[in-house]
Amino acid sequence: xxxxxxxxxxxxxxxxxxxxxxxxxxxxxxxxxxxxxxxxxxxxxxxxxxxxxxxxxxxxxxxxxxxxxxxxxxxxxxxxxxxxxxxxxxxxxxxxxxxxxxxxxxxxxxxxxxxxxxxxxxxxxxxxxxxxxxxxxxxxxxxxxxxxxxxxxxxxxxxxxxxxxxxxxxxxxxxxxxxxxxxxxxxxxxxxxxxxxxxxxxxxxxxxxxxxxxxxxxxxxxxxxxxxxxxxxxxxxxxxxxxxxxxxxxxxxxxxxxxxxxxxxxxxxxxxxxxxxxxxxxxxxxxxxxxxxxxxxxxxxxxxxxxxxxxxxxxxxxxxxxxxxxxxxxxxxxxxxxxxxxxxxxxxxxxxxxxxxxxxxxxxxxxxxxxxxxxxxxxxxxxxxxxxxxxxxxxxxxxxxxxxxxxxxxxxxxxxxxxxxxxxxxxxxxxxxxxxxxxxxxxxxxxxxxxxxxxxxxxxxxxxxxxxxxxxxxxxxxxxxxxxxxxxxxxxxxxxxxxxxxxxxxxxxxxxxxxxxxxxxxxxxxxxxxxxxxxxxxxxxxxxxxxxxxxxxxxxxxxxxxxxxxxxxxxxxxxxxxxxxxxxxxxxxxxxxxxxxx
Numbered sequence: 079x080x081x082x083x084x085x086x087x088x089x090x091x092x093x094x095x096x097x098x099x100x101x102x103x104x105x106x107x108x109x110x111x112x113x114x115x116x117x118x119x120x121x122x123x124x125x126x127x128x129x130x131x132x133x134x135x136x137x138x139x140x141x142x143x144x145x146x147x148x149x150x151x152x153x154x155x156x157x158x159x160x161x162x163x164x165x166x167x168x169x170x171x172x173x174x175x176x177x178x179x180x181x182x183x184x185x186x187x188x189x190x191x192x193x194x195x196x197x198x199x200x201x202x203x204x205x206x207x208x209x210x211x212x213x214x215x216x217x218x219x220x221x222x223x224x225x226x227x228x229x230x231x232x233x234x235x236x237x238x239x240x241x242x243x244x245x246x247x248x249x250x251x252x253x254x255x256x257x258x259x260x261x262x263x264x265x266x267x268x269x270x271x272x273x274x275x276x277x278x279x280x281x282x283x284x285x286x287x288x289x290x291x292x293x294x295x296x297x298x299x300x301x302x303x304x305x306x307x308x309x310x311x312x313x314x315x316x317x318x319x320x321x322x323x324x325x326x327x328x329x330x331x332x333x334x335x336x337x338x339x340x341x342x343x344x345x346x347x348x349x350x351x352x353x354x355x356x357x358x359x360x361x362x363x364x365x366x367x368x369x370x371x372x373x374x375x376x377x378x379x380x381x382x383x384x385x386x387x388x389x390x391x392x393x394x395x396x397x398x399x400x401x402x403x404x405x406x407x408x409x410x411x412x413x414x415x416x417x418x419x420x421x422x423x424x425x426x427x428x429x430x431x432x433x434x435x436x437x438x439x440x441x442x443x444x445x446x447x448x449x450x451x452x453x454x455x456x457x458x459x460x461x462x463x464x465x466x467x468x469x470x471x472x473x474x475x476x477x478x479x480x481x482x483x484x485x486x487x488x489x490x491x492x493x494x495x496x497x498x499x500x501x502x503x504x505x506x507x508x509x510x511x512x513x514x515x516x517x518x519x520x521x522x523x524x525x526x527x528x529x530x531x532x533x534x535x536x537x538x539x540x541x542x543x544x545x546x547x548x549x550x551x552x553x554x555x556x557x558x559x560x561x562x563x564x565x566x567x568x569x570x571x572x573x574x575x576x577x578x579x580x581x582x583x584x585x586x587x588x589x590x591x592x593x594x595x596x597x598x599x600x601x602x603x604x605x606x607x608x609x610x611x612x613x614x615x616x617x618x619x620x621x622x623x624x625x626x627x628x629x630x631x632x633x634x635x636x637x638x639x640x641x642x643x644x645x646x647x648x649x650x651x652x653x654x655x656x657x658x659x660x661x662x663x664x665x666x667x668x669x670x671x672x673x674x675x676x
Contacts, residue, residue: 080390080503082132082197084124087633088435089189090117092442096619099185102446106453108183116186119171123190126166130159132197138339139200139506143280145331150279150341156201160234160282169205169234173212177228184452185445191375192438196382199510200339204237204277206375210368211238211289215308218356218364223308226318227287236285240368241272241309241345258292258307258352266354268292268309268347271329276517278343279311279328285320286311288345289368290352291361298359306361307352325350336509370471372518374444377474380482381437383511387482387489388430390504394493395423417492425647426488432613432644433481435637439612440474462543469532469540470608476524477605479514486511525597528604534583534593541579545572548611555618560638564614564645571607571652578603578659585662595663599655606652610645617641 093099094113103111134155141153163169172187173179187209194202212231215224230236247253256270268290272278279286288309297303313321325348332342356364395418399409403419417423450463486508490497497504515521533541552569555561578600585592620634620641 080386080393082128082135082386082389084120084127084189084193085385085434085438086117086120086124087630088438089120089192091619091633091637092435092439092616093185093189095623096439096616097442097446099446102185102449103183106183106449108453111182111186119186120189122166123168123193126162126168127190127193127197130162131194131201134159134201134339135198136503136506138198139336139500139510142338143331143341145328145341148279148327148329150281150328150331150343152204152280152282152341153200153339156204156339157282159201160204163205164234169208170232173232174216174228177224177232179232184448185442188378188442188445192378192382192385192441195379196386198339199379199382200337202379203337203340204280204282205234207240207277207372208234208236208238209375210240210371211287213371214289214306214355214364214368217367218306219308222316223353223355226314226316227308227310229318230285231287235283236287236310237277237280237283238287238289239275239278240365240372241275241278241288241290242365243272243274245271245273254291254293254304256290256292256347258294258305258354260294261351264353266292266294266307266352268307268325268350268352270347272345272347274332274517275343275345276340278341278345279331280341284312285314288326289355289365290347291365292352294358301362303359304361305358306355306364308355309347309350309352313351335512336506337513369518370467373471373475373524374441374448376514376518377437377444377471377478378441379511379514380475380478380480381434381441383479383482383507383514384430384434384437384485386507387485387504388427388434390502390507391427391430391489391492392418394496394502395427423492426492428640428643429648430485430488431640432648433478433485433609435616435640436609436613436644437478437481439616440470440478440609443612444470444474465540465543466547469528469544472519472524472528472532473601473605473608475518476515476521476528476601477609479511480521480602481605483508483511483515521601522598525601526594529582529597529600530593533579533600534586538579541575545576548572551611551615555614558618558621561614561618561621564610564617564641567645567649568607568610568614571610571649574656575604575607578656582659589663591667592663595666596659599658603652603655603659606649606655610649613641613644 100112138153144151170179172182172184175181208231215228231238244254258266258268260266290307290309291304292307293303294305310324311326313324315321327346329344329346334342396416398417399412399414400417401414403415408415408419447463447467451460454460489504490508493502493504496502552565555565582592582596617638620637623629624634
């Protein structure tokens with residue numbers, strides 16, 4: 079089983095050197111958050127993750143969760159690890175001081191979330207969803223609701239979930255049937271069933287606060303008639319004290335392909351007491367706060383998977399002896415050379431490394447934008463941050479999870495037959511990662527959001543704003559020959575992206591199916607180009623550090639070499655997606671449904 083080590087040096091490089099987060103924090107009023115403080119936090123987090131969370135990864139997969147008479151028990155060690163997590167104050171790190179949090183920036187939490195996910199995806203699910211629940215309550219809850227639920231959620235004594243999906247409807251939430259009927263005291267009675275509820279029941283916390291979509295009788299049909307409710311597993315008094323058990327019951331847990339240590343529950347709501355969040359029939363608008371938080375969290379899972387796959391593959395490739403290098407013996411004292419000398423193994427390792435480090439930079443930038451939306455007093459700056467987040471969130475969620483899945487596949491391949499054997503851990507990583515491409519909206523759903531709503535829906539304005547940012551940076555690279563060459567390549571891809579956007583928009587005017595036909599290829603094209611932009615930013619920083627003679631020259635040289643590999647061997651994949659878009663959707667939609675059968 080690969081031994082996970084937190085990539086602290088790369089995390090520091092991205093936040094502190096590429097994005098100068100210390101200046102960013104000072105600008106937003108976080109004067110006490112300097113690099114020494116950050117490094118101390120990350121070093122302690124790394125110890126906890128490496129020593130406590132990571133060793134439980136295989137245990138969680140082997141044991142899974144157990145359901146007995148409506149109660150869920152997590153694998154051995156999960157509860158004790160969560161108690162240590164809570165006692166150390168990790169849940170409070172980036173939460174509001176008004177409710178017991180430490181009030182640190184959102185972006186400071188990001189590397190810790192990546193560490194936990196890379197070390198143990200299943201365990202990370204339990205505290206992970208609480209962030210979205212808290213964000214939703216803070217954004218849309220009343221003062222009384224915040225006082226009632228947030229302190230225990232912030233402390234970690236309670237966890238949160240998101241309850242959307244029902245047995246008869248998945249992404250099409252307009253079909254949901256869970257109903258909420260008003261009580262005389264202003265609360266509601268909820269009745270219905272929800273499926274696929276991650277961490278919907280468990281033994282780690284004393285209460286679980288469900289954020290639930292439901293329909294009030296008499297509301298309009300479809301998504302316009304959906305409201306949002308707080309429904310605790312155990313009822314809570316107005317003072318935040320636990321009362322009697324609420325009418326929320328776990329009917330079963332799913333038997334899954336992966337993340338078996340995370341309980342994925344079927345929840346029944348039987349006259350469960352709930353509390354309206356926000357306005358009646360505006361539930362989906364409120365839930366987007368949770369969903370956007372969750373989408374960025376899942377994007378980070380993709381980065382974590384790429385990192386974990388790379389670490390495991392690299393360790394094996396350095397030790398595994400097989401054949402001699404084509405250019406001559408590299409290990410004369412051994413019976414064969416380590417497989418890291420072979421070009422195809424290097425292709426896979428460098429692909430994993432490029433996706434992990436490029437994805438980390440993209441995710442870090444998005445986390446800094448969230449800081450701005452939370453804390454900036456400049457309305458224009460907040461608007462720019464929100465626009466960039468709107469555009470890049472579906473790209474990050476879909477592209478980074480798809481590349482994370484590819485990285486885990488490479489991990490199995492590097493190990494060869496051993497990769498297919500459970501004891502090495504790579505097949506578990508691949509199984510655990512696939513869910514990241516599915517929940518919070520599949521890749522296809524993210525692609526429709528990007529192309530249909532964000533790009534065409536904004537008449538290209540969201541895309542234009544980010545392209546101006548990229549164009550400005552490309553111009554800054556003109557004084558360095560190597561960087562300028564890469565910048566010119568990105569510039570050509572940006573022109574192609576504009577052309578593809580116009581082509582799709584024109585075709586869609588006569589055939590709206592062209593949007594759906596092009597959407598995934600469009601997102602993947604954009605993903606490769608956006609990642610190239612972040613790689614160029616990292617390469618520029620590494621180049622500067624080498625010129626100054628500061629820091630570890632080997633680290634910066636490796637950064638430049640990985641970036642060169644990305645531009646030479648990964649970015650050109652975008653061309654195939656462009657060709658598919660240009661060929662249109664006619665062949666995709668021509669076959670009659672009945673002709674698919676044999």
